[in-house]
Amino acid sequence: MSVEFESESRKLLGRLRDAMAEDAAGQARLDKIVQLIGHSMGAEVCSIYLFRDPETLELCATEGLKPEAVHQTRMRLGEGLVGRVARAKRLINTPDAPAERGFRYMPETGEERYSSFCGVPIQRLGEVLGVLVVQTKDKREFTPDEVYALEVVAMVIAEMTELGAFVGEGAALSPRHRQPVMFRGVVAQEGAVEGRVYLHEPRVVVTNPVSDDPARERTRLTEAIERLRTTVDDLLESSRSVDEEQKQVFEAYRMFANSRSWLRRMEADIAGGLTAEAAVEKEQSLARTRMSQATDPYLRDRLHDLDDLSNRLLRLLTGQGAETGAEMPENPVLVARNIGPGDLLDYGKTLRGIVLEEGSVGSHATIVARAWAIPLVIRASGITTEALNGDPILVDGEQGVVHLRPDETVQAAFADKIAMKARAQERYASIRDLPAEAKCGTHVGLHMNAGLMADLPSLPTSGAEGVGLFRTELQFLIRNQMPRRAELSALYARVMDAAKGRRVAFRTLDIGSDKVLPYMKPNDEPNPALGWRAIRVGLDKPGVLRMQLQALIRAANGRPLTVMFPFIAQLSEFRDARAELDKALERERILGRPLPETVEVGAMLETPSLGFSPDVLYEEVDFLSVGGNDLKQFFFAADRENERVRRRYDTLNVSFLRFLQQVIDRCNAYGTPLSFCGEDAGRPVEALCLAAIGFRTLSMRPASIGPVKHLLRRCHLGEVRAVIEEAAARGDQSVRPAVTELLAREGWGL
Template sequence: MEREERTLTGVGVSEGIAIAPAFIIEHGEIAIEAENIDESQIDDEIERFRRAVTKSRDQLLRIQAGVAKTMGDASAAILEPQIMLMSDVAVVDETEAVIANNLLSAETAFDKVISRGIEALEAAENSLMAERSNDFMDVRRRVLANLMGMSHHIIRDVSDEHILVIQHLAPSETAQLFHNKFVGLALEMGGTTSHVAIMTRTMEIPCVLGVDGVTEAIDNGETVIIDGTNGKVVVSPSDETLAEYVNKKAAQLERKRNLAKFKGQKARTLDGKHISVAGNMELPGEAETVANYGAEGVGLFRTELLYTRTTNLPGEEEQAEIYSEVARSLAPNSIIIRTFDIGGDKFSEILGAPFEPNPFLGWRAIRIGLDRPRVLKTQLRAILRAAKDNNIKIMFPMISNIDEVIRAKELIEESKTELDSEGIPRAERIETGIMVEIPSAALMAREIAGEVDFFSIGTNDLVQYTLAVDRGNQRVSHLYQSFNPAVLRLIKATIDAAHLHGIWCGLCGEMAADPTATIMLIGMGIDELSMNPPTIPLIKGIIRAVDSRVAHSIAEECLRLTKHSQVVDFLNRKNRELLPPEFFDE
């Protein structure tokens, strides 16, 4: 019996439309019954456990090598937590102790130890900890499968195009997508910064995460539409809906082909004003994607994943090599490295961040760095070393006052002195800027501008803090208004303050990738727009289609308006008047 059309919602983390039959995989956990052994079997059981761990580690190393070959060494580092877990004393030694002291089989002892770790991580009720629990569960399945002589392959080969529907994917499983014909993904678990989100964006596979009960709601073989742009999963679409999405997909592909011509072109307005269009990235392996879309460098290199992917802080050597690798791959264009923005939604246990009832107004970003100067200086030293032969700039996040800027600059100078005393080569001078994402920084921009080389406006947080609204809260999300006049006036004040002091001002929040805002931002005088790479050709095309003087008059009118809806309606009308149809996603 044919089922009716239904739409499931989640979080779109990789844009695009995919249409194919569902391929459902249930994560069947391996059930273990307690099994006792005799004292005479202890040594054999411990040896059997060690062989299974070694085999599991070797398997993961092979998978990691495959990812490194396809996406680069830094992307392959996503698998590092699982590989490290294989030699974690708290897991390996404790398992061997349980075997010997409790006279339990290797399977029983390992399951007992690893399950305690999984339970502790799940009890933390934190998205980052949940990601780590997935690593533990994947290691559990792999080691137990090797102990019991079972297959550890979760992702099976498919001969035709399918949509993968699954509860969650561990890094090792995600890596297997490269060798299959999965054209889209729908997962029950995962968030925008999860390894699945990062890897599917890099692979350009449409993906929706956080779809409640997705494996129960879909039958194997049912036609599924993944709308990664809008976070929708349409199941058993009607003929009308199917035709609509087939046309949308064709239009998207045609639009993408039409806009591809702008990748290699400079973003200059009709009257010759150049606006730098850069890319945002969070994994070094994404550098190639940034370059392929025609970015003029990296306007925001988020470094948080270096801190959250393992249980240890990243070392100076590791960071210096990663930053150098990215800079070399994008030379001669510059990359702006944002110091760690941990805290709030990026809570990190490794820095000892306590539970906070309101983490977005608490201990995060530069506040952590100034409280833990040794941690921040390790990163600053790595950046200074990498910048010696590369075009690298430093950017500090979450600045709320001028004192923070001055102290952060002092830490740069202290880091230089340390490197010199140790005889380690470093950059003589490095451009330093801040994220303007707190209203106080925007209001004090004239004073702060005298202390830095550039500003980069982070509109995501600027909107949230200006309007006192959490966009993740459905009850108030309608108040999250990117085009609210209060926000626009802070943006304009920041740009003007930068130019008054002879420094440049960029914008790296979601507004940078919003084509509705591009002409207005040109008119406000923005110097750089940094965004997710796939949007770069579109934004370049819009810049090349307008006169900055016309854009200036449009921006002035936006700043006179008093309502978010008025600004959006006005910009939509003007964009339709000035831009060709190919720039609009019908």
């Protein structure tokens, strides 16, 4: 940028700052801004378009177009040149606007006299708030210096919008962070909760975007950069004990912290009139825009590094670090872009709910949330930008809906919903110690899933008869290095102690797919759910499997031990895994250590192939556990992480039930104990149907045991089975409508 234009840019920003300092309503401030920009750039037209809603842009201020068009002219996202700028988050600079693809003529504005068009997005941290436009009658393309000045001004307008500079009487905008907002996400853990927002990473708000002392701001930036580099060097030094893969990540991180081009861009922004923190945020916003458009995973990771470094630098410049963050409110609901299991465990069970912008239904955070029975909604796009610490929030984990700053009507309806659930919980508590016995006298064993020591206190209070699945991978996922055998043995012993003699089925390490160990080199697989995971990893890395099996044997210390191997797809895999367990038992015998009183060895049936295994499999396994979550996605070829397809297929689909019936019949023929484990086991109607077709053991999250037991005790399984068989004979695709009708007719419903 030329020195002369640097001076003009600073002058313009200075005038904008002075205009913002005036005691004026929001619309008057916007009108003043377009006048200043148009005059400074020698443009006949300057206009500001802002979003009315996520899909609609509105002309909120103009100098040069017809005044009566303000607040009347609107366009959809992607419509016209202005809509294209907003959608693509990129500028359009053309000397002949009418000749451009997508040009839309708006006669009410009087813009037909203007040929040139330069529009830049008004955005903050990747979120587009609107579009800033300048136009001239002459056909001309705006120079790089002029475009740069517009981008700087647009960034300042975005900051002013964030700070509420344009609200008030006659305002173009409603006050940000004050209006009720509803977010639609994806259910990852059911439940309903009312609470207050607690941001995992509070946003840094730049309150002083404009400066007239570039030398001082450059010094502030330089000092902060030096402190940042020292912090990154310390991180790298502390990583000496980790593997080479992690070191490379930290080295890339340090490379960005020492990037001269990054520093030069921020220094240029300061020369143009921005403060140090505003310059950092401007570059961060551009990085986030590039991140959202990047398809290369490596590039996205590197841009994420730059985004994280920018956050650290902003906190150093503003003092708005984690240590100065808000105190956790009562009934906290954690709001974050994403979160790992370690960070989530640090918060403990104090959280009432969790809302994430990203995440997946099988992520580490989801596993922990389910273990704690905390409502979790994922993929609530935009919530971290909109939410503030302490905001009232309602999380509906049944519908995947989040209400931020809800109005009285929504609050009242939600309070009724929570009250109904509380009354239901009272009913469930009254039958806690009663058996899950249907009216026909059939007993169904209800077991709980667990993965943390914190889950075990729920065993006696939930009414569970045992632990049908203990996930052992969480202890591996929350660490930065492989846990030691002695640590695992002590943990597994505590689990058995807490179970007080009840059966605990330990599933060996189930990693891969969406569960990647931070200290294991990731595999670039096109479809990780069908790739190198679970028992495949264990058999290819037998040292890890042996270490875990030894830890389990030592933890048993003479008590009964139940082990099941995950993701067994064929008989040979089960035999190889069992052989590893036999070797571990023999080794412990030679060492003179006490062996388990009994050893049960089972397999998880998560692939259709295992259901069609040779008969000898059913003779060799001590038990089978159907892993419903994975089995359903492979049976229907529908990725459970993909919202477009995962809800298209019903567990009560006749084809799926028919496959399960085949497995039940084969198990019955060979006397092989069988259970069903997964989300569907904890859904009352699904659990009822599973019991009706012959499952006698179901394993679910602790909070589901009460509702499932309540329904089972009210029903006659023979009648339910008859309805299922009639629906199948009619050719119904799913038995759900028929079973639901039966429940309503007999008064068996929840």
